Amino acid sequence: MSPPTFLLTGFEPFGGESINPSWEVARALEGERFGEAVVVASRLPCCFGDAAARLRQLLDELRPQWVLALGQAAGRADFSIERIAINIDDARIADNAGAQPVDVPVVEGGPAAFFATLPIKAMVAGLREAGLPASISQTAGTFVCNHVFYALMHAVQGRAGVRGGFMHLPLLPEQAVRQPGLPSMPLSTMIDGVRLALRVAARHRGDDAHQAEGQVA
Known part of the structure; x- marks a missing residue:
């Protein structure tokens, strides 16, 4: 019998970048074990439709017990764990295939939103206890990250026992140096934090940890 799987995904670079921290972290953790669970890393295209299709393929092939999708979020300064995926694609910029959907549902006729089912508050608490900055985010945006997050949560509805979620990571220092004023985090810190x-x-x-992680306005 194969060990239980923790699917960890990252994205290819986008928006003119040559690197994406989400994939650098995911591939660094490929093959690691957490108890009986083994990490399987996969890189998703930064393309509407294609990314969701690849994710569904991975779910069918691997039948993971846990799924954490990682993404890059310029301007964020911590491990930003998403609470809500919304059923909308509204792209400020084109994806890597040149697509720029506006006000298009991720899944036609799907629910307005899904909540992450990973223990996101416990994950934030664990990161903070280790001295790493972390928070619950109430929005994953409306670009390919949210597209994948929603597609993930929609897909796992019919898969008993599968828990899923999404985490945004800051820029790497070599990215932020070209964008003065934006926060960054070393790759080694990102790897340590996602591992934890x-x-x-x-x-x-x-149930998840019971602690306040909401926002006021």
Whole structure:
């Protein structure tokens, strides 16, 4: 019997960048184990439609117990764990295939939104206890990151026992140096933080941690 799988995805570079921290972190953690769970990393295209199709293919092939999709978010300064995926594609810029959907549902006729099912508050608490900055985000945007997050949560509705979520990462220093004023985080810190978040998610049972992580306006 194969060990339980923790699917960890990252994206290819986009928006003129030559690197994407989400994939650099994911591939660094390929093959790591958390108890009986083994990490399988996969790179998704930064393309509407194609990214969701590839994710669904991975779900069918791997049948993971946990899924954490990673993405890059310029301007964010911490490990930003998403709470809500919304059913809308509204692209400020074109994706890597040149597509720029506006006000298009991710899934026609799907629910307005889905909540992450990973223990996101416990993951944030674990990161903070280790001295790493982390927060719950109430929006994953409306670009390909949210597209994948929504597609993930829609797909796992019919898969018993599968828990999923999404985490945004800051820019790497070599990216931020070309964009003065934007925060960054070293790759080694990102790897350590995502590793810890996966460990917390894999061992957590039952309800999520009960702590306030909301926002005021």
